[in-house]
Amino acid sequence: MYDLVMKCGAINLRAMELLDAGNTGHYGHPVPTKVPLGHRKGKALLVSGHDLMDLEKILEQSEGKGIYVYTHGEMLPTHGYPGLKKYRHFYGHYGTAWQNQHREFSQFSGAIVMTTNCIQRPVESYEDNIFTTGLVGWPGVAHIEDKDFTPVVEKALEMPGFEDDAPGKTVMVGFARNAVMSVAGAVIDAVKDKKIRHFFLVGGCDGAKPGRSYYTEFVEKAPEDTVVLTLACGKFRFFDKKLGDIGGIPRLLDIGQCNDAYSAIQIALALADAFEMGVNDLPLSIILSWYEQKAVAILLTLFYLGIKDIRLGPSLPAFITPNILNVLVEKFNVMPIFTPDEDLKAILG
Numbered sequence: 613m614y615d616l617v618m619k620c621g622a623i624n625l626r627a628m629e630l631l632d633a634g635n636t637g638h639y640g641h642p643v644p645t646k647v648p649l650g651h652r653k654g655k656a657l658l659v660s661g662h663d664l665m666d667l668e669k670i671l672e673q674s675e676g677k678g679i680y681v682y683t684h685g686e687m688l689p690t691h692g693y694p695g696l697k698k699y700r701h702f703y704g705h706y707g708t709a710w711q712n713q714h715r716e717f718s719q720f721s722g723a724i725v726m727t728t729n730c731i732q733r734p735v736e737s738y739e740d741n742i743f744t745t746g747l748v749g750w751p752g753v754a755h756i757e758d759k760d761f762t763p764v765v766e767k768a769l770e771m772p773g774f775e776d777d778a779p780g781k782t783v784m785v786g787f788a789r790n791a792v793m794s795v796a797g798a799v800i801d802a803v804k805d806k807k808i809r810h811f812f813l814v815g816g817c818d819g820a821k822p823g824r825s826y827y828t829e830f831v832e833k834a835p836e837d838t839v840v841l842t843l844a845c846g847k848f849r850f851f852d853k854k855l856g857d858i859g860g861i862p863r864l865l866d867i868g869q870c871n872d873a874y875s876a877i878q879i880a881l882a883l884a885d886a887f888e889m890g891v892n893d894l895p896l897s898i899i900l901s902w903y904e905q906k907a908v909a910i911l912l913t914l915f916y917l918g919i920k921d922i923r924l925g926p927s928l929p930a931f932i933t934p935n936i937l938n939v940l941v942e943k944f945n946v947m948p949i950f951t952p953d954e955d956l957k958a959i960l961g
């Protein structure tokens with residue numbers, strides 16, 4: 613059984629690699645990009661989920677119609693892809709992670725499309741302006757087939773949209789493997805010169821349970837000579853924090869969606885190569901935000917790669933029996949999170 617689970621991790625690594633090749637091959641490698649969190653006067657269309665091709669089709673089909681397209685949830689990193697950011701009406705990001713959709717979607721006065729998982733039962737305030745496509749669906753919600761988003765565009769035109777310009781805060785995205793490796797020399801020098809003491813990969817799934825403020829606090833308390841890499845929905849706990857930079861290298865680097873764990877793995881492997889050491893010996897700690905069975909394949913990939921000392925929280929997955937936990941602790945030294953202060957002290961000494 614153990615071997616089978618490791619094989620699952622290996623196959624998921626290959627699946628993420630293929631997805632990465634498809635996305636970067638078609639849309640180019642993400643580049644550092646500033647994304648507004650506010651809105652623009654005009655009609656509005658919100659795209660959530662993960663599917664870049666659906667987003668591309670929506671951008672193509674809504675172009676030149678006075679509609680601004682916004683991302684929600686895991687779509688945020690798509691602003692960094694050259695093949696998508698070229699659309700002038702691809703404006704900004706609205707809202708945070710999946711568990712906040714009732715509140716956030718109720719306040720969005722445009723059409724909404726869910727391209728992948730993590731939809732919640734729509735409430736009355738937006739059940740007529742939400743659409744699903746691809747594998748995602750909900751009884752009673754209009755489903756888009758064959759990438760023809762005409763009903764979505766029509767709905768966006770029908771609705772009021774935003775009445776004013778309110779640019780709001782901005783966040784940076786686009787620090788996937790290509791962007792980080794292009795400054796690898798500067799990063800390596802900063803580590804050698806002791807300007808960067810440690811890297812934290814803080815990410816994973818988000819959820820509504822209390823206790824997830826740990827991740828916000830952890831990032832806020834991470835010392836100024838440390839760099840935080842992030843990915844997936846967990847980032848919404850701190851994605852708009854201004855952490856500054858270390859010699860021009862931003863202290864908060866958004867690698868991308870949950871599936872972009874592939875990119876994070878490549879960055880870790882490249883650093884290990886540059887420092888001539890194993891990934892487990894790097895000044896890198898992985899702090900995962902866990903939500904039941906979601907994204908479990910990514911955790912299995914990390915185990916398959918032999919990555920140790922992962923901290924998981926705010927609670928362990930329900931399927932982890934005492935026996936499974938023993939195996940994970942024995943082989944990978946998996947540990948629960950405690951408090952940000954305790955964990956930072958344990959990691960940094």
Ligand code: SF4
Pocket residue numbers: 686710729730816817818844845846870903906907
């Ligand atoms: S990171 Fe987790 S919660 Fe977010 S979309 Fe991916 S699977 Fe869902």
